[in-house]
Amino acid sequence: MDTFIPRHYDVLHSFMMPKRVTVIYGPRRVGKTTLVSKYLETLGKDARVLRASGDNLSDRSLLSSQEAKLLLEWASGYDTVFIDEAQRIPDIGWGLKILIDARPELSLIVTGSFSFDLAHKLGEPLTLYPLAVGELLKTMNAFELRQNLEDFLVFGMYPEVRTAASAGQKQIILNELTESYLLKDILELERIKKPKMLVNLLTLIALQVGSEVSLNELSGKLGVDMKTVERYLDLLEKCFVLYNLRGFSRNLRSEVTKKSKYYFYDTGVRNAVIRNYNPLALRNDAGALWENFMILERLKARSYGAVYARDYFWRTWEKQEIDLLEEREGCLYAFEFKWSPKKKAKIPSAFSAAYPDSIFQVISPENFLQYLGCDA
Secondary structure (H helix, E strand, O other): OOOOOOOOHHHHHOOOOOOOEEEEEOOOOOOHHHHHHHHHHOOOOOOOEEEEEOOOHHHHHHHOOOOHHHHHHHHOOOOEEEEEOHHHOOOHHHHHHHHHHHOOOOEEEEEEOOOOOOHHHHOOEEEOOOOOHHHHOOOOOHHHHHHOHHHHHHHOOOHHHHOOOOHHHHHHHHHHHHHHHHHHHHHHHHOOOOHHHHHHHHHHHHOOOOOEEOHHHHHHHHOOOHHHHHHHHHHHHHOOOEEEEEEOOOOOOOEOOOOEEEEEOOHHHHHHHOOOOOOHHHOOOHHHHHHHHHHHHHHHHHHHOOOOOEEEEEEEOOOOEEEEEEEEOOEEEEEEEOOOOOOOOOOOHHHHHHOOOOEEEEEOOOOHHHHOOOOO
16 A cells, blocks of 8 residues: 555545635544645645644744734734644634634634534534545555455554554554543643543443443443543543444334444544454454444545434334434435344334334445445
């Protein structure tokens, strides 16, 4: 594989337009800065671009000052302002509002690895994820993608991981990514008083991928109150570590709706948390990894393809269940994920009776590309 993997820059660049605020969220090291830099190259030599970063103390101080005169002097003469890692800048929204109110012709591009409360005030956000299967089709054919599925499930889809030369290098990258970036960001940003508890919580969630999560059970195992557990789970969502899938209900009193399932944005990060990089033949969680991988790949495909849907899991108290349910364009699409082709699945009788017009499909390694809309 090439050492450089082209992203969906055509799709992503269409999101970035002049004279507006563009907010790009996503975990660290998924390529947000590279994405913006490539876009800025398209503006031409005459474009005047001002760059700043929340990792820089002087930039952080200036942009959080809320001093209009100072901010306007700082941006004077520039057409475009690019602020990286903006989640580290206190009250960044106010600084951006001062700039855009005074200079509506200015293009502002802001990236963050934490979904800070900004987008609803200044523009719709875009999320950049770890690599999507559809992006790898630019360097691999469909046969090669299927051949590499096990590696995707074990080591995930971070760009650095996918270009690493060996399994050992992939493990080193994932360990560093998990310890030095993902968790460190959360601890620094929110001044977490119990970092060990955060790691223990993440480990418990990693061992329950694909299963419903009981906040009461987590609270008991961790020895903290439920509100603390809820707060930490919310932080892990906002830092793009965990994805929360909620239960669906419309008709049946027997449907479970109040619980959640949590999936990792990247299966490699999940395996790094529990320090398990064993081949699938030596582990008992291959089905859970496949489910996690398919749910997040579907999320990426919908996001980059501008397909708008609500997603859920479905289960009854009698334990009839469906892994993923999409509600879009007035229809219900139900998906069951099976890593092993030997395991057959059929639509649950309670679901088909309650939602007879729904569309049901079993997703396996044989048909996953069609499911992701990128068969080639």
